[in-house]
Amino acid sequence: MGPGPSDVNPRILGALARPTIGHLDPSFIQLMDEIKVLLQYVFQTKNELTLPISAPGSAGMEACFVNLIEPGDTVIVCQNGVFGGRMKENVTRCGANAVMVQDDWGKAVDTEKVAAAIKANPEAKVLAFVHAETSTGVQSDAATLCKLASDNNMLSIVDTVTGLAGIEVAVDAWGADAVYSGTQKCLSCVPGLSPVTFSERAIDVIKNRKTAVQSWFLDLNLVMAYWGGGAKRAYHHTAPVNSLYALHESLCIVKEEGLQASWARHRRNHLALRAGLETMGLSLVVNEADRLPQLNLVSIPHGIDEAAVRGQLLNDFDLEIGAGLGELAGKVWRIGLMGYGSNPTNVRLCLSALENALIKQGLAIAGGNAIAAANAIYAASE
Numbered sequence: 354m355g356p357g358p359s360d361v362n363p364r365i366l367g368a369l370a371r372p373t374i375g376h377l378d379p380s381f382i383q384l385m386d387e388i389k390v391l392l393q394y395v396f397q398t399k400n401e402l403t404l405p406i407s408a409p410g411s412a413g414m415e416a417c418f419v420n421l422i423e424p425g426d427t428v429i430v431c432q433n434g435v436f437g438g439r440m441k442e443n444v445t446r447c448g449a450n451a452v453m454v455q456d457d458w459g460k461a462v463d464t465e466k467v468a469a470a471i472k473a474n475p476e477a478k479v480l481a482f483v484h485a486e487t488s489t490g491v492q493s494d495a496a497t498l499c500k501l502a503s504d505n506n507m508l509s510i511v512d513t514v515t516g517l518a519g520i521e522v523a524v525d526a527w528g529a530d531a532v533y534s535g536t537q538k539c540l541s542c543v544p545g546l547s548p549v550t551f552s553e554r555a556i557d558v559i560k561n562r563k564t565a566v567q568s569w570f571l572d573l574n575l576v577m578a579y580w581g582g583g584a585k586r587a588y589h590h591t592a593p594v595n596s597l598y599a600l601h602e603s604l605c606i607v608k609e610e611g612l613q614a615s616w617a618r619h620r621r622n623h624l625a626l627r628a629g630l631e632t633m634g635l636s637l638v639v640n641e642a643d644r645l646p647q648l649n650l651v652s653i654p655h656g657i658d659e660a661a662v663r664g665q666l667l668n669d670f671d672l673e674i675g676a677g678l679g680e681l682a683g684k685v686w687r688i689g690l691m692g693y694g695s696n697p698t699n700v701r702l703c704l705s706a707l708e709n710a711l712i713k714q715g716l717a718i719a720g721g722n723a724i725a726a727a728n729a730i731y732a733a734s735e
C-alpha cells in the first residue's frame with residue numbers, strides 16, 4: 354500500500370508465464386493491435402499514436418519531451434511535487450528553456466498562475482504538468498490546463514502515471530496532446546512499461562522537426578514503424594513480449610470492470626480509509642477537492658516515530674506504506690489504494706495495523722473503532 358508498484362492481480366502474473374513468442378509473430382501483432390484499442394479505451398481517446406513504450410513511466414515522460422521539444426524552445430512547467438522537477442530536468446536536457454510555475458507541495462497547480470505565465474511567455478511551445486502527483490496525493494485540473502494550452506496555440510504534456518484507471522482521464526475531451534502513464538500504479542500490472550498517446554497536432558510537430566530526436570530509442574518516427582505499421586512491421590527493438598501479455602491482461606481486467614466502476618471503487622475505498630483514519634485523530638493533508646483517492650497523504654501526529662510505525666507495519670503485518678518525500682519527509686505517510694490493491698481487505702488491514710502501531714507509540718486511542726467507521730462507509734454504499 355505504498356506509492357507503487359501496486360499489488361499485481363494474479364491473473365496478470367499468470368499471463369506473464371505464457372510461452373514467449375516472436376515479436377513479429379502474427380499472433381503477437383494481433384495482441385499489439387488489441388493493446389492499442391484497449392489503451393485508447395482507458396485513455397478515452399481516438400488517437401492513432403497510442404502505444405506502450407518499452408520502459409517505465411520515466412521513459413514515457415522522456416519520450417514526450419524529446420519528441421516534442423527542440424533546442425531553443427520554451428516550455429512552461431508546473432511543479433507542485435517531485436515529478437514536475439523531473440519535467441524541468443527533461444526540458445533543460447533537450448536544450449530548451451523551462452519557465453517554472455511553482456505551487457506548494459500538497460496543493461493543486463494554480464491555473465491562474467499558469468494563465469499569467471502563458472501571457473508573460475507568448476513564445477512558449479508547450480505546457481507540461483502532472484495530473485496526479487504521487488509525491489503529494491494531489492490531482493490538478495487537467496481539463497482547464499489542457500484548454501489553456503490549446504487556446505494559446507501551445508501543446509500540452511500530461512503526466513498521468515498515477516491517474517490512469519484510478520480517476521478520470523479523458524484525453525480527447527481535454528484536448529491533451531502528449532500523455533504518458535505507467536503500468537505499476539492503478540493498472541496493477543508489473544512495472545516496466547509506459548502507455549503513451551499523442552494527438553494529431555503532436556504528430557505534426559514530431560514529423561516536422563528541424564533537428565533529429567536526440568534519443569534513438571525513444572524517437573517516435575522510428576517506433577511508429579513497429580507499432581503503427583499495419584501488417585508490415587519493421588524491427589525496431591525486441592518488444593518485452595511477456596510484459597505485453599501482462600499489460601493486455603491488465604487492460605482486459607479494467608475493461609471488464611468498466612472505467613467508471615474502477616474510479617468509483619477507488620473512491621469508495623478512499624472514503625472508507627479516510628473514515629477510519631479520522632477515528633484515530635489522523636487527518637488527510639490535501640484539500641478535499643484535490644485529493645487523489647489512490648494516494649492518501651496522511652499527516653503524522655506530533656511525537657510519533659514515523660519510521661518505527663512503518664517498520665512495525667512491515668515486520669508485524671507484512672504491509673508497506675510510503676514515507677513523505679522532499680519537503681514532506683518526516684511529516685506525512687503516503688497510503689496507496691491503487692488498482693487491484695484498492696479493496697476493503699487492504700483498507701481494514703491498514704487501519705488495524707496503524708491502530709496497533711499508534712497505540713504502541715503511546716497514542717490514547719481505542720482499538721477497533723477505525724474498522725467500524727470503514728465498515729459504516731461500505732454498508733452505506735451497498
Ligand SMILES: *Cc1c(COP(=O)(O)O)cnc(C)c1O
Pocket residue numbers: 357409410411412414436483485486487488512513514515535544545
Ligand atoms: C511513478 C511515477 C513516475 C515514474 O514512473 P516509473 O515507472 O517509476 O519510471 C512518473 N510520474 C509520476 C506522477 C509517477 O507517479
